[in-house]
Amino acid sequence: MNSRKKILVDSRWAGNTGIGRLYKEVMKYAPSEASFEFVSSKMGLGSLLSPLMLGEEIMKSNAEVFYSPSFMPPAFSKKPFIFTVHDLMHLFYYSKLHKIYYQQVIARLAPKAKKIITVSHFSKSQLVELLGIPESLIKVIYNGVDSHFLHNEEEFESSRPYFLYVGNRRKNKNVPAMLTAFAKAKIPHEFMFFLSGNSDVELESLITSLGIEKRVRYLGFIEESDLPKIYKGAHATLFASLMEGFGLPIIESMASGTPVLTSDTSSLPEIAGGSALCVNPTDISAIQAGIEKLVNDRTFYLDCVVNGLERAKDFSWEKTAAETWETILS
Structure with a gap:
């Protein structure tokens, strides 16, 4: 010009x-x-x-x-x-x-x-x-997705393996369903569920009723610079939202080499591009089965890591x- x-x-x-x-x-x-x-x-x-x-x-x-x-x-x-x-x-x-x-x-x-x-x-x-x-x-x-996610080698230090949710708590995020599925999942009890943000009364009531008070940890506000290591340290990211326009945590997690369980609705399969485990977000048993698969099926888990890293490279x-x-x- x-x-x-x-x-x-x-x-x-x-x-x-x-x-x-x-x-x-x-x-x-x-x-x-x-x-x-x-x-x-x-x-x-x-x-x-x-x-x-x-x-x-x-x-x-x-x-x-x-x-x-x-x-x-x-x-x-x-x-x-x-x-x-x-x-x-x-x-x-x-x-x-x-x-x-x-x-x-x-x-x-x-x-x-x-x-x-x-x-x-x-x-x-x-x-x-x-x-x-x-x-x-x-x-x-x-x-x-920021290149820092792809290049980061540092993991968040946790004595126990954890599933991760990053995002707000609006109704469409479906956090209660993910927590319920996690509580029901037949996986070792050493697994934790980490959430961004702080505790709230409604969520605490659900967590208590599910009997998983000692298996849930709130991470508070996460600085942008800390996100890559928190993703990388996770066993998998849970993002079974009911509706999203995009779903940034999917590609941030994939770029960190961390498998993703997400929904088979709205934009989420489009963004996942066949490289995440997509389930029906309205079916708690389907989310539960997905969590169990990510713990028990090692071959599938490693495929998610490899495919996710490749998919993340499509975004910058x-x-x-x-x-x-x-x-x-x-």
Whole structure:
């Protein structure tokens, strides 16, 4: 390109979240032919007035294109805009207000976009089927995995083998089902279940009723720099979610050489690519059988390690960023 294209970016998404991670990596690999302005408003990310604010920011900006790493499009814009819809979880697991926002705001504004980025073909199909967004407007760009996971040799120190869950505790994450299956699994009692985050009353009540108080450990907030060794130290990662737009823990675990048990629904088989053990997340006995297989079937376990490492190589943040900038600048 002969001249640099000025991009207005919704930088409010910077931070320690999944969307914040995408934003960080996309900006890290920004090409030299782009220059930037950033949204100046400090309006909260959850504000229903964000689309109006973004329209005003675009109107007063000298930028040629607007980009958001998440689901807030501008209410009006004479300039091309690109935004990212990671999933449609809000239609199923959030409040009625969230559902209305997606159906009445995103669905109405999305057709005006230059392009909508999403993170899996599953999410693309939902955008088309549930919000009526034209298929031609949607570009699938997978998330990446940091090379630190592939290159790390350090393991988290634990005196007992452990299964690992990394993520929040929202309903779609299906954590109670995984804990129940773990408690029922016919495996040596030395196996632990490690979870990111801290204890909560509801989960503690379940753990007590299952009689596994001494087999569950909370890891609290996990620093990004500590994640590779925590994955690598695990016997396997459990991620039997009911619905995901992508499922980053799958490829982070695979890149660490740690097998994954995940779901056979939503985007998860797509991301696993045949290299994880996929089970029905609504069937506790199926999750239980999967846990038992990962402990008792050594040949299958080692196949998961090898295949997972190969699958993880298909994903990189550099590739994610390159495809994103190609979409923005084209």
